[in-house]
Amino acid sequence: MPIVSVSMPEDLVDRLDQFAADHGYSGRSEVIRDASRDLLEEFDDESLDGRQLMATVTVMFDYQSGEIEQQMMDVRHEYDDIVASNFHTHVGDKNCLELFVLEGTMDAISTVVGAIRATKDVHTVGYSVLPMDDGRVLLD
Known part of the structure; x- marks a missing residue:
């Protein structure tokens, strides 16, 4: 090995x-x-390939750790085509919670989640994915 x-x-x-x-x-x-x-x-669910999906992505970070709020805003703007909504709030004494609502394919959603996870100083990233269609596969 x-x-x-x-x-x-x-x-x-x-x-x-x-x-x-x-x-x-x-x-x-x-x-x-x-x-x-x-x-x-994590994103290898073939039953979701080609389907229209909605995802919620919850991000927790320490707001004192520098430029992270700007980096979250940059993610929101870079992926504006699938970010349907974005919410920011303070949690506790020093943490922020960022909530993204995404609409798109599994590939697009996984790209955004990967970009968020790769952001320096992010403490946790959680997400859920739900199909928005009736089960039919959409053709590109």
Whole structure:
């Protein structure tokens, strides 16, 4: 099996180690392999291919971490063709919650979710996807 080197903050490494111990994993490599499989399979639902979909994407971040609010606005404008709505609110003392409502194909939605996940200083990204059609596959 190839060895892959990954850089991550010390606190994340500590959390991985604790998660592995708490959930019966043999170590952090097994946790990362499992999480990688889940991430890669996440948008691999062939029953949704070619269908019109709606997704909600919830993003949590620390508003004090620099330019992240501008980066969220940049995502909204870059993908304006599928971002149907965007909502921003403050949560707790220092966190912001950004909610995106997307309409489009699975490929388009996964592109936006990937762009959000790749944004530095994002704490969490959650999403749900629902078909908007009656089950018929749309032709491009």
